[in-house]
Amino acid sequence: MIKYLITRILSVIPVVGVVTAVVFGLTYLSPGDPAAVLAGDYASPAQIEAIRDRLQLDAPVFSRYLVWLGNTLQGDLGMSLFSGQPVLSLILARAEPTITLAIAATLVALIVAVPLGLLAAQRPGTIADRAVLLFCVGGMSIPAFLIGYLLIFTFGVRLGWLPVQGFAGIDKGIPEVARHVLLPAIMLGFAQTALIGRVTRASAIEVLNQDFVRVARAKGLGETAIVVRHCLRLVAVPLVTVVGTSFASMLGGVVITETVFAIPGIGRLLVEAIQRIDIPVIQGVLLVSAVVYVVINLLVDLTYLVIDPRIKYT
Amino acid sequence: MLEQPMTNAVLSVSNLVTSFRTGGGWKSVVDGVSFDIGPKETVAVVGESGSGKSVTALSIMQLNAPGLSRVDGSVKLEGRELLTLSNADMRRIRGNEIAMIFQEPMTSLNPVLSIGFQIAEALVLHRRLSHAAAEAETIRLLEKVRIPAAKSRFHEYPHRFSGGMRQRVMIAMALACKPKLLIADEPTTALDVTIQAQILQLIKELQEEGEMSVLFITHDMGVVAEIADRTVVMYKGKAIETGATEDIFKNPAQPYTRSLLSAVPKLGSMRGETRPMRFPIFDRTTGEPDETVETPDTVKGAERPVLEVAGLTKRFEISSGLFSSVKSRIHAVENVSFDVRSGETLALVGESGCGKSTTGRAIMRLIEPSSGSVQLDGVDLLKLSANDLLERRKRMQMIFQDPFASLNPRMKIGTAIAEPLIINGVANRSEARDKVADLLLRVGLSADMANRFPHEFSGGQRQRICIARALALEPRLIVADEAVSALDVSVKAQVVNLMLELQARMGLAYLFISHDMAVIERVSHRVAVMYLGEIVEIGPRAAIFQNPQHPYTKRLLAAVPIADPARRLQKRSVPNEEVRSPVRSADYIPPVRQYREVSPGHAVMVWDAEWEKMGTSGQSV
Structure with a gap:
């Protein structure tokens, strides 16, 4: 078990190494000159050259990568080319909205999708089942921004119930956070709902066909007790995988949702950095996302231990 | 065939009809079944697969898929009609007044x-x-x-x-919840014989203690004889015969019952026979057997054996910890030696986990043995390179237990049978087609079936297809791993007969791996009994069955249910012992075993005091 944990934690290193190397290479290949962007429209070639010199942008990409890697290993993610602030503090400043949004969206998705999936699984082939499936297919095929604008139009503009822009920090109190986060969470959770609903349905159908469910019925248990006590934990195994992966990817920044609702999260930070070719920030965000991804996947795998007593890691 | 209705019946089923929705209409699977179960009585419902016996049990419990099934007739528990109860009321019955145990x-x-x-x-x-x-x-x-x-x-x-x-x-x-009625749906079918004996004994004892009635669903006439007071014989959804178990066994009224009873392999039926014998095939409409055909002497005693296995050992390592050190080993096969001659059947018998299947696979080199030698026609397979092994493998083929799982569901059976011919370059496509037609005829199917898919066949037919595929390369040796264990008795008899015919015609050597003592007695020339990875006794079939020496062989033979209701009332002392595990610590050194020759060709492992202590319990007392 300890060996397993050590192996898994060490496996972060190659993942992060590959991710950052690829990103470094891509930013190098992409058009645009960070020095020119930084200097502004009216800068002279000499000024641009000075900036380039100061930031050592002329050094070979490989040696720049090594320098960056060395600093990173010492906990220094560098400074933003644009604002000159430390990358780490930029990311931390944007973390709260993204984390709140990711948690809210996951909750919305779970609350809607799991009951729907279970409902469909209990009556496969019926109208209820087909309706759930249709909803799931719709959720996956309708573009998220369309749903976002529909939500804004309906609840923000026409009904005026909820704010359509911005974000409230936790210091403003939970009701205020909830008011701001609800619409983006629904938009973001919509596609997740579809995915989670389908996975729940498929997995629950499989579990409900197992011999031990028939035994539970023969015991005299009602359908609700069978689903809750005998199925839910087994359904949770594939569910945790899907939810964990999508949660991790949301933490890496949800670009479209944050843009639509003008939320100052990590996704927007990344978009801004890309527009400004702010390589240290891009690198920093991707590095943090990669680490978060690996850690969450590790947590997912550890959750299996709690859910299923047959699983043992050696 | 209807008996007088019981006045004090615990369960009274009358005119039960269960239908399933198929495509457009309703198809009845259980068709007008009636029977009563008295207090403390055990009633067996017996029949082959598809006879509707399990559906009958599920209908009583109303556990068939809702919406897709319909139950008509009447099921009364102590006079109370169950079929009209609401779901909530029925739930109070299930697990409380009627409980059920299942096969798996x-x-x-x-x-x-x-x-x-x-x-x-x-x-x-x-x-x-x-x-x-x-x-x-x-x-x-x-x-x-x-x-x-x-x-x-x-x-x-x-x-x-x-x-x-x-x-x-x-x-x-x-x-x-101390139910009034226990429904047991094939509760021992998936278990080893010695464990089966324990469970049957346990059900009997608990029934007496708890004053409970039992409805016992089974396909095994031996189990019926062992446990049931009365028996209901089902065939194609109908209860064709109902009566006291003794009467049914002694004077079966229906031809089908006669054929079912006669088809049951009986331990001890081969006394005095030297060669394997075909099973008589009974006509289901008349109940009369077909002509018995003498099995010719197929064993080529003078030739060098086809298969010579010496010191075969397979250990699986279980490692764990930081440095993946070996913590323990499964001694699956330990120093196993035997040979099989052309035209001879050697049966490898033992309970689950004894290493019999691992032995079969190690011989085929489907798994790599740890040590030992396996010579096929004098060539040691374990020393061959991968290419040479492919060449040699043509001479040995394997048949598995589950014929459906061992056929690709999306491959026409003609293609499946031709595949070994084509990949080995033995035949081109048109030659292969002719060969497939010939093989299908040889296993008792017709040539035009080549274009069908596996799901269009019955279990017995599928096993015939697997045999045809195994025969395609004209092997010298066939390893049959529980090849007939999953089949109904009558089908089992037919497949065994086919294997005997093919042996006579083609001089095949069989390594017949099975746990079924009665079938082994019928088909084999010699028998090797395996226990915890080792052969504890090996010898001519007659010697093993009539003069078993090792306590384990005796225990195995004693645990086989006998299709004789007279034995039912005898109490058997069944040791409450598990089949032991061959997992040993990493530093375990297997003891050097001594074998004692009982008579020519009959050798038994010298056992230690531990066995004496356990005795040969399991015999009637």
Whole structure:
């Protein structure tokens, strides 16, 4: 078990190494000159050259990568080319909205999708089942921004119930956070709902066909007790995988949702950095996302231990 | 065939009709079945697969898929009609007044809930016990079904229990609320014979203690004879014969019952015979046997054996820890030696986990043996390179237990049979087509079936297809791993007869791996008994069956249910022992075994005092 944990934690290193190397290479290949962007429209070639010199942008990409890697290993993610602030503090400043949004969206998705999936699984082939499936297919095929604008139009503009822009920090109190986060969470959770609903349905159908469910019925248990006590934990195994992966990817920044609702999260930070070719920030965000991804996947795998007593890691 | 209705019946089923929705219409699977079960009585419903016996049981419990099935007629529990009850009322009956145990102990328990919880659940539900009281009662129940160290096992999960122990847990669960009726649907079919004997004995004892009636669903006439007071014979959804078990066994009225009873392989029926014998095939409409054909002497005693196995050993290492050090080993096959001659059948018999299948696979080099030698026609297979092995493998083929799982569902059976010919470059496509037609005829199918898919065949036909595929390369040796174990008795007889015919015609050598003593007695020339990876006794079939020496061989033979109802009332002392595990610590050095020759060709392992202590219990006392 300890060996397993050590192996898994060490496996972060190659993942992060590959991710950052690829990103470094891509930013190098992409058009645009960070020095020119930084200097502004009216800068002279000499000024641009000075900036380039100061930031050592002329050094070979490989040696720049090594320098960056060395600093990173010492906990220094560098400074933003644009604002000159430390990358780490930029990311931390944007973390709260993204984390709140990711948690809210996951909750919305779970609350809607799991009951729907279970409902469909209990009556496969019926109208209820087909309706759930249709909803799931719709959720996956309708573009998220369309749903976002529909939500804004309906609840923000026409009904005026909820704010359509911005974000409230936790210091403003939970009701205020909830008011701001609800619409983006629904938009973001919509596609997740579809995915989670389908996975729940498929997995629950499989579990409900197992011999031990028939035994539970023969015991005299009602359908609700069978689903809750005998199925839910087994359904949770594939569910945790899907939810964990999508949660991790949301933490890496949800670009479209944050843009639509003008939320100052990590996704927007990344978009801004890309527009400004702010390589240290891009690198920093991707590095943090990669680490978060690996850690969450590790947590997912550890959750299996709690859910299923047959699983043992050696 | 209807008997007088019982006045005090616990369960009274009359004119039960169960239909399933198929495509457009309703198809009846159970068609007008009636029977009564008296207090403390055991009634067996017996029939072959598809006869509707399990559906009858599920209909009584109303556990068939709702919406897709319909149950008509009447099912009365102590005079109370069950079929008209509401769902909620029916739930109060299930697990409380009628309990049920199922065939597959391995999948019948929820893997993520502790066994204690699963038993206590029924107590909390029906008897409104508090959790503490339910736990105490559950431990008492676990003790009652003779699970060792019951208290400490309350919180354990099903995967820590063997098949036999899980079936005990199932029984404890079923008996939790002291039901009036226990429905047992093939409860011992998936278990080893010695474990089967234990479970049957346990059900009998608990029935007496609990004054409970039992409805026992089975396909095994031996089990029926062992346990049932009365028997209902089902055929194609109808109860064709009902009566006291003794009467049915002695004077079966229906031809089908006669054919079913006659088809049961009987241990000891080969006394005095030297060669294997065909099973007589009984006509289902007349109940008369076909002509018996003498099996010719097929064994080529003078030639060098086709297969010579010496010192074959296979150990699986179990490693764990930081440096993956070997913590223990499974001694699956340990120093096994035997040979098989052309035209000879050597049966490898033993219970699950004894290493018989591993031996078969190691011989085929489907798994790599740890040491030893396997010579096929004098060539040591274990020393061959991968290419040479492919060449040699043509001479040996394997047939598996589950014919459906061993055929690709999307491949036409003609293609499946031709595949070995084509990949080995033995024949081109048109030659292969002719060969397939010939092979299909040889296994008793028709040539035009080549274009069908596996699901269009019955289980017996599928096994014939697998045999045809194995024969395609004209092998010298066939390893048949439980090849007839999953088949109904009558089909089993036909497939065994086919194998005997093919042996006579083609001089095949068979390594016949099975746990079924009665079939082995019929087909084999010689028998090797395996226990914990080792051969404990090997010899001519007659010597093993009529003069068994090793305590384990004796125990195995004693555990086989005998299709003779007169034995039912005898109490058998069955040792409450598990099939032991061949997992040993990493530093275990297997002892050097001595074999004693009993008579020419009959050798028995010299056993130690431990066996004497256990004795040969299992025999009638």
